Amino acid sequence: MKVLALLVALLSLLVLATARKQMAARYDNFKVYKAFINDNEQLDAFKKIHQYIHIHMLHDIGGFNRSYEVVVGPEHQHRFEVNLRFFDIEFEIIIEDLQALLDESAYDPDAEMDWVTYHPLDKIYDWVDEQCAAHDYLDCKVIGHSYEGRPIKSIRLSKREGNKAIFIEGNIHAMEWISSATVTYILNQLINSNDAELQRLTEEYDWIVVPMVNPDGFVYTHEVERLWRKNRRPNGYSNSSGPCYGIDMNRNFDFHWSGAGWGIEDPCDHWFNGEQPNTEIEILQLQDFVSSFDEDYIRAYMAFHAYGQYILLPYGHSNTEFPPNYDQMMRIAAAFAEGALDSFGSEFTYGASGLLNYPVSGAAKDWAYGVKNIPFTCTVELRDKGTFGFFLPANQITEVGVEVTEGLKSLIVKAAEEGIFD
CATH class of the missing domain: 3.30.70.340 (Metallocarboxypeptidase-like)
Structure with a gap:
């Protein structure tokens, strides 16, 4: 009976795996x-x-x-x-x-964690757990769980009491795989690199990293639909194709929510911002995590996205209203762009997101600045400028990681000169 039960269980797993493989959308000749x-x-x-x-x-x-x-x-x-x-x-x-x-860019599920391929969630989380177990200066927590019950993990790197912190988050948009790949590349460099300047930055500053804000959507892009953007909560609406799922979580933060944006009111569109602000459990847990730290501890908040090679500053809801220290933030963003340029010649444009792109509201960076009073916040839109866009080949991951790490070094030095960490 035990053998029979085992065979049934194995057959069930095989059927499930086959079903998942069959469900995955293909884009042949798209x-x-x-x-x-x-x-x-x-x-x-x-x-x-x-x-x-x-x-x-x-x-x-x-x-x-x-x-x-x-x-x-x-x-x-x-x-x-x-x-x-x-x-x-x-x-x-x-x-x-x-x-x-x-x-x-298809990945090998048996490959070790690296930055020459895109990895599924389990591989990323296993690597995070390994780093946490190996280094006593890492404080690792599950800050909450997604709608479908997946953990949202955080890593806090702190080697000295009294440091101010830089906060980094990734993959709030599911299809932007280069986001979590870059965030984990940066984290790996902070932990394992022998680069003297990086090690100085880990001694003098704390680093808080949430590499995967949207685990449900990310898994969905691997197993079902590569083009998925939102989270996976049923939003209560439907159209001709059936029930509609998900909220664009980077439109759901409660700072000038629903003030601007295309498609934000269509529940079945990719940019639906929700019926109210702060409806999504993932961003509520992210906000609670940020708020759990002492006031003035987090001095920079950086959200990594794709694509376009921008450093987008507050505000997103307007192209005529700017933060009081906008000129200061522009100087800091310029330092990032100059540092990133030196590696491979990638040019980053910087400025208020409502000015550079178009007004759109409810983003994490604006909430971090406008509600949490973090003095430097931005969205970093990674490679490229549209040749591959959201489908950036995996063979560019390491180059992106290198140029962004160099940009970060320059940004932190300039931010310190500007008094951001005082």
Whole structure:
């Protein structure tokens, strides 16, 4: 009977694994288009295309005089191109076969943790646990659990009492795999690098890292839909395809919530900001964790995202309102950009997110600045500028980690000069 029970259990696991593999969406011959929007007439037409052609917008749609990337399946490509030409919208195909590109970065589940491939959640968390067990200056906690019950882990590196802290978070948006890859690269350098400057920064400052804010969404991108952005809580709405899931958690923070943004009121869209602010358990636990520390302890808050190579400063909700110490933050952001440039020539643009991109509200960096009074906060949008976008090949992870680490070194030195850590 025991043997039979074991066989049944193994068969169940096999069926589950096979079902998961079969559920995973494929994107064979899906193309990624870049459309160039020149005026309001084109913008209005472009906004409506998704209402009658099945496409996947990769960005919030802001204003004109900019480009937008769109994923389109093979059965809709001809009609999509006809519509763009009808409205004289210029476009180019930047990825011919999305699945072929994704296959280039396919991970080996048996591989050790490294920064030359994208890893699933379990591999990342196992590595975090190993680091926590090996170093007594790491304080590791589960700050809470996601909607589906997965842990949200944190690592606090502290070698000396009385230090001020830098807070880093990653992967609040599920599809942005380069985010957690970069955050764990930085963490690995802080712990294991022999670089003298990095070791000085670990002696003189505390580092608090939450590498995975959205574990449910991240797992979903690995097992079901690579293009998923939000968390996975059913939001109570449905459309023609069935129940709608998820909230864009970087639109759900209670600072000028719902003040601006495209698609934030559509429960089935990728950017739905929720019916109210602070509805998502993941960000409530993140906020509680930040608030658990003494006032004035955390002096910098950095959220890592993809893509575009930006250092986005507060505020997001406006392109005319700026923080009181905006000029100071600009100088610090400039230092990051200068440090990152030296490694591989990657240029980072810096400034208020509402000014550089378009007004959108409810982001973590704005909450950290406007509610928690952390004097330097930003969103770092990582590589690239649109060649691969959210699908950055895994062979660029290490380069991204190197340039961002160099940028961080310069940023901390400049922030200290500016009195951020006083």
